[in-house]
Amino acid sequence: MRVDDRGNVTEVGEVPGVAGEGEGGLLGIAFDPAAPSTLYVYATMGDENVVVRTRYVDGSFGEFETVLDGIPAGFRHDGGRLLFGPDGMLYVATGETGNPDEAQNLDSLAGKILRITPDGEVPPGNPFDGSPIYSYGHRNVEGLAFDDEGRLWASEFGDREADELNRIEPGGNYGWPAVEGIAEGDEYIDPVVEWSPTSVASPSGLAYVRDTFFVAALRGERLWRVPVVDGDAGEPTSFVEDRGRLRDVAVAPDGTLWVMTNNTDGRGDPREGDDRILRFELAAG
Ligand SMILES: [Ca+2]
Structure with a gap:
């Protein structure tokens, strides 16, 4: 596609x-x-x-x-x-x-x-x-x-x-x-x-932009954001918590973040229109 x-x-x-x-x-x-x-x-x-x-x-x-x-x-x-x-x-x-x-x-x-x-x-x-x-x-x-x-x-x-x-x-x-x-x-x-426990994450796709990793969580049903400081990772926080299972995340050439849901993989709870590719603008800085 x-x-x-x-x-x-x-x-x-x-x-x-x-x-x-x-x-x-x-x-x-x-x-x-x-x-x-x-x-x-x-x-x-x-x-x-x-x-x-x-x-x-x-x-x-x-x-x-x-x-x-x-x-x-x-x-x-x-x-x-x-x-x-x-x-x-x-x-x-x-x-x-x-x-x-x-x-x-x-x-x-x-x-x-x-x-x-x-x-x-x-x-x-x-x-x-x-x-x-x-x-x-x-x-x-x-x-x-x-x-x-x-x-x-x-x-x-x-x-x-x-x-x-x-x-x-x-x-x-x-x-x-x-x-x-x-x-x-x-x-x-x-x-x-x-x-830990693995129910908060089960991490699939990974993307990096501007000192931050984004981690798509399947069972965790959220997008984890992990700051990177001098090559080490800081404390993860999460968002996109209302779209179900997330399979992948990627940064587009225009700097937007694309996230793919995976509720139709046999382990999720599909909503109408699933699965989706979501597009987010990242805040500057
Ligand atoms: Ca290991």
Whole structure:
């Protein structure tokens, strides 16, 4: 779908071969800033998750080609967020597919954040030789954002104890399934922010603008706002608390904030007209 700034929605085309069960399906999209008519898609196809790409020219798609395959898929925890970094590389968030131990297995792409070239190759500078894995020990990451300093951050669904906002370091182990939330040990990198209980957050999409992260909360049914001070996160506050489940948030080129509801995902309470994309003006300063 293409949505213009007046809210008009146009169906552009279909991504062939998408067949997800449970939480699988067509989960993420990203345009390459260095090749703006190339669209990348993260989707479940067959029994795996893949990244494919196509050209978007004159209002329609060309052929789709596979960029990266072999990402495990599951009935739940399929990750799916795509984001190009300031280094021109594509960052890919995956989930552990309901198999927690896979998050610690460096031979599996499940429960990881991956870093690949736009062609799907392993780029120079990745922390593990010959591997697209950039960080591990993740349960299910559905939110990625870079701050003004080029640092990568990720939201993370917790299980029973705490949801997380993490600052991602190359080669970092974020603890799942050994620990959840802030553990204060030496072995794993603690989140910068945790939400407990998980019913107040369950964070999916993540966006950054002007020293602030915005975190779309599914079960929490609100938009969390987290100020960033000198690379650390301040106390979260929340708004947009009357629209139900929020799946994603993005900053548009004009500086407005776009928020996607997800009340029709089988776990929500759909209202007439759901789901919606909401657009907010951000206060100056
Ligand atoms: Ca963690």
